[in-house]
Amino acid sequence: MIDTITNIILLSMLVITALAIVRMERLFAVVMLSGVFSLLSALLFVTLDAVDVAFTEAAVGAGISTVLLLSTIALTKPVERRPRHTALVPFIVVCVTGAALVYGTLDMPAFGDPNAPAQIHVGPEYLARTPDDIDVPNAVTAILGSYRGFDTLGEAAVVFTAGIGVLLLLSGLRRRREDEEEDQI
Amino acid sequence: MIYHHLILRVVTKVLVGTIILFALYVQFHGDFSPGGGFQAGVIMAVAFIIYGIVFGLRNVKRVFPEWLVHKVLALGVLIYAGTGIYAMFMGYDFLDYDALSPAHPTSGQHWGLLIIEFGVGVTVTGVMVAIYYAFAGRPPSISNEDW
Numbered sequence: 568m569i570d571t572i573t574n575i576i577l578l579s580m581l582v583i584t585a586l587a588i589v590r591m592e593r594l595f596a597v598v599m600l601s602g603v604f605s606l607l608s609a610l611l612f613v614t615l616d617a618v619d620v621a622f623t624e625a626a627v628g629a630g631i632s633t634v635l636l637l638s639t640i641a642l643t644k645p646v647e648r649r650p651r652h653t654a655l656v657p658f659i660v661v662c663v664t665g666a667a668l669v670y671g672t673l674d675m676p677a678f679g680d681p682n683a684p685a686q687i688h689v690g691p692e693y694l695a696r697t698p699d700d701i702d703v704p705n706a707v708t709a710i711l712g713s714y715r716g717f718d719t720l721g722e723a724a725v726v727f728t729a730g731i732g733v734l735l736l737l738s739g740l741r742r743r744r745e746d747e748e749e750d751q752i
Numbered sequence: 753m754i755y756h757h758l759i760l761r762v763v764t765k766v767l768v769g770t771i772i773l774f775a776l777y778v779q780f781h782g783d784f785s786p787g788g789g790f791q792a793g794v795i796m797a798v799a800f801i802i803y804g805i806v807f808g809l810r811n812v813k814r815v816f817p818e819w820l821v822h823k824v825l826a827l828g829v830l831i832y833a834g835t836g837i838y839a840m841f842m843g844y845d846f847l848d849y850d851a852l853s854p855a856h857p858t859s860g861q862h863w864g865l866l867i868i869e870f871g872v873g874v875t876v877t878g879v880m881v882a883i884y885y886a887f888a889g890r891p892p893s894i895s896n897e898d899w
Contacts, residue, residue, distance in 0.1 A: 618786040622778075626794040631880055634801055638887035645894055702858040703783040703865065711788065712865040716847040720832050722790075723872050727829045730879030734822070737886035 793876025825878025
């Protein structure tokens with residue numbers, strides 16, 4: 568009961584935040600609201616008992632990406648430009664995509680269904696073997712780091728590649744030379 | 753800029769240490785509680801970023817210079833992949849942490865998890881700080897009043 572009420576409140580706050588983001592034109596407020604959106608999502612993950620995911624969402628979504636978006640605004644313009652075209656085509660695209668997504672959820676197992684593939688595939692085996700194989704209390708860490716070590720190595724490589732990509736795009740050699748000249752002065 | 757925002761500067765000075773401590777806790781307590789390298793790396797980066805925001809880019813670059821950030825963000829992936837390659841040299845599968853302590857496989861797993869999570873944390877810290885430096889290092893196109 569209390570879970571349902573919490574979920575309803577959090578989800579309606581998510582929708583309100585999303586609508587406010589759409590309506591606003593000051594990008595500073597939009598960035599702040601997107602931070603709020605991330606924080607609300609993190610709370611939803613907590614109610615789903617996915618604490619590790621909530622942790623990441625709060626740290627990355629509400630923390631770092633807010634700072635990065637603010638730095639981006641500082642490099643561009645603080646106000647959204649008025650669109651020159653009507654919003655009809657994007658609106659239709661969004662509606663079709665949304666309908667397709669809702670249609671996709673019809674096939675999904677019900678929330679908490681014990682016979683869902685996620686519950687009966689390899690999950691139980693990991694949970695059963697973790698105490699013997701790895702013996703750490705946090706099974707998420709055991710699965711991420713050990714059973715799924717390849718995936719996590721791939722994730723680390725993706726983060727690394729993203730960092731290199733941003734460095735290549737944003738910090739050119741020219742600026743570095745200017746910095747060195749400044750330092751010499 | 754340094755001479756304004758007295759409250760922000762004092763609060764930041766108090767917070768930075770706490771944030772770093774919390775990042776280390778999340779990093780090395782990931783086996784027992786929620787969290788791990790990704791979260792810890794982000795929190796660690798936040799400590800440097802908040803320092804940079806309040807005290808200026810020049811000052812934070814004296815604490816964590818750009819060349820070191822670039823080294824660090826590659827080092828983490830190297831630590832992670834190196835653990836796997838070490839396991840291969842010991843005659844185990846790639847990333848099989850039993851190799852770290854053949855007599856006590858679970859203890860080897862503990863070490864393996866600690867090391868690879870450390871690698872992940874180091875890379876994420878480096879990448880986040882590097883991205884922040886890259887963005888903040890460019891001259892802003894709007895002044896403070898335009899926000």
